[in-house]
Structures are given as structure tokens and as C-alpha cells.
Amino acid sequence: MTPARVLVFGFAAVILLGALLLALPQATQDGLGLPFLNAVFTATSAVCVTGLVVVDTATTFTYFGQWVILLMIQVGGLGFMTFATLFAMILGKKITFKERLLLQEALNQVSVEGIVRLTKSVLQISFAIETMGALILTLRWYSDFGWSKALYYGIFHSISAFNNAGFDLFGNFSSLTAFVGDPIINITIMLLIILGGLGFIVLADLLTPQKKLRLHTKIVLQVSGALILFGAVFILIMEFANPKTLGPLPIGTKVLAAFFQSVTTRTAGFNTIDISNMYETTLLSMIVFMFIGASSGSTGGGIKTTTFIAIILSVLSTYRNNLHVVLKGRTIPREVIAKAWAITTSAIFLIFIVLSILSHSENSDLQTLLFEVTSAFGTVGLSLGITPHLSVAGKIAIALTMFIGRVGPLTLAFFLTQKRNKLSTQIKYPDERIMIG
């Protein structure tokens, strides 16, 4: 069995297990358990760290159900292979070369060397960040909810934010709209989302002080920063006077909310204003930001920031009649550019096919459907409100889109890099690989 298949079947197995648990009577407050299709949808949404929900997380599930969801988020976010290694390490088992290959795939890494060390630091860094986030949120919510609930909410939302999952416990599909003007909550959640979305390789690179930053790290930081800033400025300008979104808020809160709504497209899925009331033009821009998504090997989704910059540079090179795509004095290898095009085209094709299906099966307008499908593909979790009202066909289509969105780019990238460097390429500048998808 190829690593790609192991990953697909592994993710599917975790989803199935989670769905079975959510279907148990203990999982829901009505004592009936979740109907199976809704259970599969919710489990897929959790494992694929999307956050699209057909039932309200806070009011539908018991503590047991919510912990199952949180566990699936953690497993899905950090990757079940990372978890498998963790267990292997805990049990002192030897890690085989084949298992290392699986890990390489799970983390979208190009070298098998040091993969176990990397996995360990992935887990250490992740838990450290999640713990800090949980602490800050707990301290902030203590006065509102008391220690016990504050701690529970702190842990849940810190893990949900760092894993770009977007699940929340505030009820009535309201996400974080109650805290639109709260700087501590906004900044903490934003930092968790951003750190989770940069990718483990970037985090590890940033935490290794002695050496120069990789090209990949520099690109990810610059592109992510530019996307967040551009998105926030665009949202601020477009929605400034919208009486249903930013309009009634004081100026400082307007800026905070604009940044939060921009950060959430990288692909967290929390929101602090009612995005279904945003103007069409703003929603169109958010669809693009969700499509681009987060960075490679992160808890986020989308085609990835590096894929986006690779295709932009490729087009600009063609405009200049230059066959080589050059970035910061390095040539991006031709097969990387080809991968970027393949990923982007496959994503557009997938979104179009699912959109066509939904245009037939659902009663919503095209914009609402395109927003939903792009959100599912990018494992974002934002919705204009139709998720709970999806038809059976619609739920299945969206669940499959979340699954392909989460698993696809990774497995596709593996298939694509598997036999790389079999053909030499003409090189003008020294090569350096950046990660794609």
C-alpha cells in the first residue's frame, strides 16, 4: 500500500470511528445520538479541521460528544501519522523506514532524514502553543464563566484555533461574534490561527536561531503577511459603512474585526461579525482568500500560499518571455511550477464540479453555494448559513469536498514528488525547493 493510500484510509478510518462515537446516545444532549449522516458530516468536518456544522456544537452535544470532536480536531490537525509516531515513541517501538515515508507524506516534507526529530518538535511546539493559548483564554474567561467552564472553553477554543478547525462552544452558530471588540480574545485567537497556518516547517525554522531562514520560510511569512494585510484593508474599506457588519462599531473595533475576518480566511473558520450580511464584493474577495488558504504542511487548507505565489510568478515570467521562474535569486524548479498549476487547476475543477452538483440539489443562489464549496475545499468552515439546511446529496458532496480538500493536496503532492529529479532541468540560478500544496 502506498503512503498516499495509507493516509487516505487512515483519515477515513478516524472519521468513521468519530462518526460512530457521535452517533452514540451519550454524545448528544437529547440522548438519541446524532443521526448517522450528520455524524459522518460532523466527524469529517472535525478530522478535516473545517468547522462547517450541520448541528450547533454547543447545544447539541454532551461533554463526551464535544471531547470526541476536540480529539478528532487534534488528530486531524496534527495529522494522524504524527499521532501514530507519538504512540510509537511512547511505546518505545522502532520506527521503520516505511513509517518514516508515511510521516514524510503526512508532513509534506521532501527528505526522510530527521523526520522523527521533526515529528517530535512538531508535537512539542504545537502543545506548547496550544497550552499558552488555553492559559490566556482561561484567564480572560475566568471572570465571565468561573474557573471550570473558563478552563474548558480555553482548552477547546485554543485547540480549535491552532488547528484552524473553527469549532466553537458559544451556541446558536454564533462563533465569536459576542467578542468582536475584545482585544485579548481576538489577538490570542488570531495568533493561534496564524501560527497554526504557517506550517510546522516554518515554525521549526523560526525556532532554530543559529541558521539563515529557508527560502520557503521567507516566502510563507511575506505572502501570509501580505494576504492578511490586504484582506483586512479591503474588508475595512468595503464594509466600513455597512450597517449590518462594521457600520455600527467604533473605529478601533472596526479595524480589529477587519483583521480578524481577514485572518480567519487563512483558513480558521471563526468569525466575529455576521459574514452573511457582508456585501457581495467583500464575499467574492473572501472566496479568493479562502481558496488560497494557509501554508504547506500546516493545520490550514486551500491551495496554499506558496502554490499561489508560484503561479503568479510563473505568469509574470511568461509575460516577460522568461522560461525560468526566479525568486530572490533562486530558480524555482520547473516541476514545482507544474505541480502548482496541477494543484490549482484540480482545485478549480473540483470546486466547479461540486458547485454544479449543488446548483442542482440545493435551492440557494450561486454566490452562497460557491462560498460554501470553497469554504469546504479550503477546510475553512465559514458559511453564509446554509450548512444545516443542505440536502442529503449536498451534505455528502460537501463532506467529500472537505475530505479531498484536506487529504488531496498532500497525497497529490506525494504522487507528484515521488519520482522527481528523474529528468534534469536547465538551471540558470542555483535551485532551491519550495513546498507546494
Next chain:
Amino acid sequence: MTPARVLVFGFAAVILLGALLLALPQATQDGLGLPFLNAVFTATSAVCVTGLVVVDTATTFTYFGQWVILLMIQVGGLGFMTFATLFAMILGKKITFKERLLLQEALNQVSVEGIVRLTKSVLQISFAIETMGALILTLRWYSDFGWSKALYYGIFHSISAFNNAGFDLFGNFSSLTAFVGDPIINITIMLLIILGGLGFIVLADLLTPQKKLRLHTKIVLQVSGALILFGAVFILIMEFANPKTLGPLPIGTKVLAAFFQSVTTRTAGFNTIDISNMYETTLLSMIVFMFIGASSGSTGGGIKTTTFIAIILSVLSTYRNNLHVVLKGRTIPREVIAKAWAITTSAIFLIFIVLSILSHSENSDLQTLLFEVTSAFGTVGLSLGITPHLSVAGKIAIALTMFIGRVGPLTLAFFLTQKRNKLSTQIKYPDERIMIG
């Protein structure tokens, strides 16, 4: 001045001249002349052979106004440079190398050799086809309208169809809906559209009996055939029972109408059923077909059939981990693939930007706007009915989109092929150039 600039300024000059003529009191039946913005829009639509109309052609214009429009369609369709050569030949003027370069650009050809001969045969073939079309239509309409009107309608609609312009004289924005079940009119118009959309090089290749068909010709014929067939089958299945489109028609007419509506996306703009009543899913597929459009160097628009097949093959090659894009035992050169990506990405970018502007300036839903923008970019001319109701900003945006859609791919391709073959490429199979954009 570069050839690309000459073409842009030339097209713009023809549009401006046409707009001034349409603004004359003699041009409109109310004796007031067309308001300037509407005149510019109509002239742009005619010269760019699009067919989107803000006023009804039959009831608004006098014979003079209609002949101005027909002349602009002919100039725009065959390319004003082809016309310039025609005049040069008539006047016996020597054609300079620079003028040949301009012609090469106008026809999207890769070699300067034989360009005058090609231009002559372009004009001969075009007029021969248009004359045959006009004759058949005149004979068909004689019994309905009498000789004089039948001849006028025959000439107008033959030229409009062969040039993929989509302007009609049947009033009330009704296009050819009155003739949905008429096989002679449907088949004649379809053949004119298809022949005009294949491109002059393909027509010349087909009319030269001694030699083997070029790779380009084979690809264009196969892809065009496949697109028409697939579109027709999809429309037939989706709309079969739609009471507002194919539903009430007898089965033979259903098939005829499905084929006509498929052919019209290649990018003629006539319609025989009310497309605004089609289902969302059908309209989505038509948006894709309009985006792909017709073939290079033809009277049609869109990214072009060869561009479409080039990016599909490129993605499939990447899936198979093959750096070379191979088709029928030939390698498609790398810079051609790069051009295909650049054209497609630029087109998507343009459509998205214009869509964003319209989502702000107009009151229509996203699907209607996307259909309109794609129709304008592909110089198709189909509309769900909003063209006459566009705001001033909307009219300007759509007019610019038609202009870039018609001029852009050609000029872009010129810029891109200008310095080609400066870098050698690795070749596994013998190379053969196919045209892009």
C-alpha cells in the same frame, strides 16, 4: 509603434468612428441618434463581434445604423488589418515588411512568409462562405418576407453568424427564438458559426487537398467537435423536462435546440430558446463553454480550444510525473504551455476583477453577472437579460471587457511569441507548434 499597439489603437479608432456614426440622427429611428455611451457600447460590441446590446438592433436603428453595425462586424471579424491589406491590394500599393508583421499579428500567425497570400485566401474563403450562407437564408426567408427583406436579412444574419457577432434583426432582444424548430435556418447558422470559429488557418488547411493536415488543424477539429457534442448532450439532458426551455418542444426540436445552444457558446451569441430560463446547472456549464470559446485566429473569442487542451494535457502530464507535454507523438513546446497558462490565468483574473466591480455597481445576483462578464470576455453576446439595464460603470466595464477579450489574447500572444526560441528546450519528440490564444 509595435504591431500590438497598432492593433489596439486601430481597433479603438474603428470603434470610435463607428460610435460617432451611430450617434448621428440618421442612425436611429427616433431621429435623435444614439446617446454617446450607448453608441460606444454598441460599436465596441460590433467591432469586437460580441453581440451584447443595450438597445434592440431591429427597432432602434435605421437601415443606415444597421449597415454601420454590419460593417463594423465585418471589419472586426476579419480583422481591420486584413481589411487594410485588401485596400492596399486594391490600390496596388507595395506591402512593407512592417505591414506584414502587423498582418501576422492580426491573424495570430507564426511566420511572415506567405502572409499576403494567406490574407487573400482569408478574404476569399470568408466572402465565399458568407455569400453561400446569405443565399440559403434569403431563399428560406423569401416566402415569409418577400425578396427585398429576405435578401437584407439573409446578408445581415449570414455575416453576423460567420463573424460570430450574434447581432440580429428580429426585434425585442428575441434573437432566433422564432425559428427554434426550423432545420434550414438552424443548420445554416450553425455551420456559419462553426466555420467562422475554426479559424482561417484551419479553413485554409482543409481547403488545401494535397498535403497532410497540420497538428493544429486536427486538434481544433477534434476539440471543437467534442465541445459541441458534449455541450449539446449536457443541455439536452439537463433541460429536457424544463417547461420554460426544451420541455414543450417535440423531441427532434429538442435535439436541434440543444445543438444550437451548444454551438452558440463557440462564441456566436445567437439563441433559439430563452436561456435566462435555463436551470442554474446548465448556465454554469455554458459559462465554462463560453470561457473556452472558439479557435485561434478565428472570428470567435474565449481563451481558445487549443489553450484549453494545452492546459488539460499539461495537468495530466504533471499527474503522470512527465515534464514533457506530448500529443499525438509530438511534444508541445514548453513556452506554448507557459503561454496557455498565462492566457488562462489572465482571463480568470480579468473576469474576477470585472465581476467584483459589477457586484458593487449592479443589483443582479452573482450568476447573472458572471454569465454577463464571461460572455463579454469571450465576445459571445449571450445574456440573461441585464445588458440594457447596466449602470454607467457597468456599461464601461463590460465594454472594456469585450475590447480586452477581443484584442488581448492576440496582442498578448504576440508579446509572448516575439522573442521565442531564444532559449532552447529539451525535446524528446520532434516539435510542432500549435497556436495558443
